[in-house]
Amino acid sequence: MIIPQVITYTTTNSELVQIAGLHAYIEYNEEDTIRLAASSFSVYDTNYNHPTGLDALTLQNVNTGEFIMAFVGTNVHAEHGMQDLKTNVRLLNEPTPPQLRAANEYYLQMQAELAKSGHSISYVCGNSLGGALANSVAVKNPEVKSVTINPALLPSGLVVQDAEYPNITNYISQYDILNLSIRAGQLDHRVPGNQYDIYHGIPSLEALGPNHTGYVRQNGQHVPYYESGEPGTIDYVKIYMDAHEHIVTSIWTGEPLYGGRSIPIRIDREHLLKLGDGLETKVIERLKRTQTYINSSVAIVEAEGADIDKRLNTLRTVFQEMIRRETNQLLNEKNRRLKEMVAALHTILNQLETRCRSLNYVLNSPPMELFEFLARKDISVESICQEIRNKLYELEDMVDRLTDGLHNITMDRLAEVLRGGQNKFYDFVVGELKSHLYIVQQNQERAITQLSEYQSQVVATGEKFHLLDLSLSQRKSISSALNLSDVLKTSAVQLEESPYLMMHMRIKKIAVAAATTTFKQSTNPIISGITSSLDFILRTIETLGNSARFSINTATNLALYGNVPGLAMSLFSDYDTRVKNAVNNALYPLDDLLETIKGIRNGLSALRDNYPTLVDELRPYIDSAIFSKQRFQNVTLYNTAACSILKEMELLFNDIVYQLSHNQGKAIKALQLTGNSVRQNMGKLEEQLERGTLYG
Structure with a gap:
């Protein structure tokens, strides 16, 4: 004994x-x-x-x-x-x-x-x-x-x-x-x-x-x-x-349950009732706190799921701002500034044509009656201006393509980052956490139900111990006095397995990395292709503009200095002054056009060359869009707190099962078997919750 x-x-x-x-x-x-x-x-x-x-x-x-x-x-x-x-x-x-x-x-x-x-x-x-x-x-x-x-x-x-x-x-x-x-x-x-x-x-x-x-x-x-x-x-x-x-201390002795097994005790009515009381105060109450933590964790995940539009819109706003910054405000909302600049190029081109006609008038207005032998000089940039205008039309079409491409990236491709590089859930991390925690939540409720039934079974068994004295007086054993039919039975409780969160909370880090890489790989060709096409058109316009400059300068030089009569004419009249003024008036819009083209090219080239780096800089915002950093941390805190309690309860049940194992009575054996089932379910619940912690 x-x-x-x-x-x-x-x-x-x-x-x-x-x-x-x-x-x-x-x-x-x-x-x-x-x-x-x-x-x-x-x-x-x-x-x-x-x-x-x-x-x-x-x-x-x-x-x-x-x-x-x-x-x-x-x-x-x-x-x-x-x-x-x-x-x-x-x-x-x-x-x-x-x-x-x-x-x-x-x-x-x-x-x-x-x-x-x-x-x-x-x-x-x-x-x-x-x-x-x-x-x-x-x-x-x-x-x-x-x-x-x-x-x-x-x-x-x-x-x-x-x-x-x-x-x-x-x-x-x-x-x-x-x-x-x-x-x-x-x-x-x-x-x-x-x-x-x-x-x-x-x-x-x-x-x-x-x-x-x-x-x-x-x-x-x-x-x-x-x-x-x-x-x-x-x-x-x-x-x-x-x-x-x-x-964690023994329900019976109050001694800490560390460093080896506790000293065996005798299982009698008093100790069983003490166990029943301890299950109520030390276990069920603690598990209800665990349930509160799990419910809070679920509520956070559900709130994050409900905020999906807010998360996406914040990411889109940040992305658009990065595009503006990278292109020096060239590409703003719907590329209005770029379109305005292209429209301004048409206006500048009209000015160029008008002023070239004025220059032609000046070049062809010397006193011909004195110098009938002076050859007439013409500035012919009409064809060049028409080519530039045609390229501007192409530029407008390509800007529309860029606008559509950026809209697609901002609205559709950015939304895809929530998938985290996979096709399981649209809102991947939220969906994975929610599905897993729903199972944990249900399992937790089943575990509390099992514990409540077990506590009742323990108390009922303890109350049956008054039969022990009668049995002993008749020289019967505990085994025969207390059998399974004498006490309350508990139903078998099977916890649901969870196929979710198998990567634990690393899931978010993995999702962010995959989403960033996928977004970069899918959008960089769009940006690179359109900006390269735009750059080709802009380069062509620059070449045509330089040709117009060359034509103006060449014709002007021939008119002023290309022959002796022309030189003589410039010496006794204001012809050269009028020519130079007309040239300056013609070159001013041309310089403005070329400078504008250069600015557009620089902005678009910066976007094309730096776009991969821009996406890397977007990564922290992708992280927040996939799941808010603070809320993700709060979920892990609640899951950690709940997991800690379950670890402690598992340690406590190790002692309970150990103590019950020293009695061979059928009723006590039944308590031991049920206690072992409770312990195993605690372990399974702990393992599932541990997946939701940073260190799981």
Whole structure:
């Protein structure tokens, strides 16, 4: 027969973590009372503002009479706060810093004082630097138990490598930046004792502080949850963060379920009813919080799906602005400016024709009666102007093609980026997340239903234990006294498999990369082809314009300087002045035309040459269009919080199933089998939720 473990109530690790991460940072006075859920602690002594930076206080558990020494972590605002910073740096070295020596001196001082009344310090605790202080005391004084939350490391000279230090327990939050760095630097052997990872914290830069201390404080006050965004909006996030809630303990003994199996207990009516109560308060309530997180995650995804037009329109606006910027405002809405410039070219061409006719009139107006032998000179650019006009018509047609091409890119091709380079969903990431989370949501509801039935089965089995005494008096076994027909049965629960989110939350990064590449590959030929055709037409117009310039200059030079009579005529009249003025008038619109053509060419060439780079610059906006960055982060935060609870419940059910396995009664065996089914479903639900986390 298994003898039930005798449990003597003591200060729990959860309470010590709460004192270390939360209450140690509050400056108390002697005889103040700290009230936790199940215990009260009286402040027996304080040791603040020590020259080394040491801040500590000694408490007494009012319920048990035990004494606890809590060390405060880094507090730069304290009177000697700068000493904390120096101590943190010195922890990397071999010698023991003065603050650690002061911590041990305070411990020995209080031990001596308490010994006079027959008491002693049972526990030391702390967070961060406070955790290092607590552990340094426990290393030197193995009779005291140290419990820390995310402690700093100890100096190398204070820790014996490979020593076990069974009196030290360190709880490490999964997203604690300090211990992630310690482990990355392979220095975790300098955090002595047992290190137990707990599923506390969220992967958010805004939560670095709470991830480390274990608790959220706002304006000096404890708030049990992390929050961001505006309350009442879909972007408001609320996740409970108290570290002590993430230390998984046995429903029966209250002992933390880390570092090996708990001691077997005897399964009787009392323990079954305790299990039933624990399932109600420790499991079902926690899973309802998980359900809230999942529902919030689903609501965010649905809101993002409803905002599809807004996401696309924002992307289109950014793309159009990039086109404007790249072409120096040449290609604005519907290319109106470019069309206006082409229309202006027609006007300039009309001016050119008119002024060339005026130039011809001047060239052919010398006093012919004096110089009958002077050959007449003509400026003939009509044919050139007609060729230019024909090219302008071609230019207009090609600009229309460019307008249509850009419209197609902006409206249709940009919309395709939401597919993320595949054809499964039009709004790929939203669709994938929504489909997956709907399945998770349904599975979560089934899991809670199964747990509720299981809790009823456990309680019913416990109530049947009154038959045990009668059976034993008749010398029957538990197996015969409690059979399956005596207790409530639970229905088998099969969770639905999800074929979605198999790439986990990397799906968005993959989708953004594929969408950007696909968009670039499908649109670059359009831009390159049309702008190259436009450039050819513009080059042709430039050639024709230069031919017109050559004709004007050649004919003018012949008229003024090409022969002696002409030269003589220029000497005794204002003929040369009138010719030069007419030439300048003719060349001005031609220069304007060529300069305008050059500007158009430069703008279009910049777009053609830099378009691939422009699409690369568009990538962050494609990212936001596929799924808003903040909302995507919020989904992962909720999924992470829900997944953490499921991991903890799976750990709890490992212990439940283990304890039930020691009894061979049929009813207890049935509870074990159902408990194992619950555990497996927890694991499946956890795996599905983990796909929706950044680290899944």
